[in-house]
Amino acid sequence: MEWTDDGIILGLRRHGEANAIVELLTASHGRHLGLVRGGGSRRQAPSLQPGNSVHVAWRARLDEQLGAFTLEVTQARAERLMQRAHSAFAISHLGSLVRQLPERDPHPGLYATLETVIEHLDEPALAGMLLARFELAMLAELGFGLELDSCAATGGRNDLLYVSPKSGRAVSRDAGEPWRAQLFPLPFFLVGEVAEAPIGDDLRAAFELTGHFLARRVFEPRGAPMPDARAAFLQAVLREVPARRWEL
DSSP: OEEEEEEEEEEEEEETTTEEEEEEEETTTEEEEEEETTTTSTTTGGGSOTTOEEEEEEEOSSTTSOOEEEEEEEEOOHHHHTTSHHHHHHHHHHHHHHTTSOBTOOOHHHHHHHHHHHHTOSSHHHHHHHHHHHHHHHHHHTTOOOEEEEETTTOOOSSEEEEOTTTOEEEEHHHHGGGGGGSEEOOGGGTSOOSSOOOHHHHHHHHHHHHHHHIIIIIGGGTOOOOHHHHHHHHHHHTTSOSSOOOO
16 A cells, blocks of 8 residues: 655654654645654654655555655745744644544645645734634534624624624624623634734634634543643734734
């Protein structure tokens, strides 16, 4: 059995004295692990870091075996990303999210989204916006997508300002006003394109929204806590992003 594909490194662990087991999200073969011979050596280990893109060849005698990877790095980002706290935490959190996918289950759209997110992690505000959108995409891939395109109460598609914490559906300004204290704010950048980078208050609101549904629908049913890197990422981003825009 063998195939070739493109992938993004999610993590690795030593296997024996010199080898490593590398975990990838691949374009066509999903989240996949494989043995890299010599991957734990001083020569190879620095290139096999989370966030780097690779071209991968996988070989095994049987499809259900771990198999062996031969990897060629095509985009070396890890060293740059590890130099900023927010991007280092982002890479860790992205790996934790992708590990919720069943192994070897293809998710080509999510792979493309992950590549876009990693390519733009340098700018804190943009990184925050893209990571919040990625969390929404993960919820959808796992079958828990939120319905943010129309109002749960009226069916209308305009002036959507809130989200119900129970149903995960959007609510319009007028319909939600009496219950606004019980609803999540819906930052516009989660549902539409924006011309400016989001402010800290909007990022905080977005992560409160996505975090509620990730905890309730993904991590808690698996008996797992929210990844520590998520809170650390948001804290690092908010230190560098203005909380609000001041009107002159």
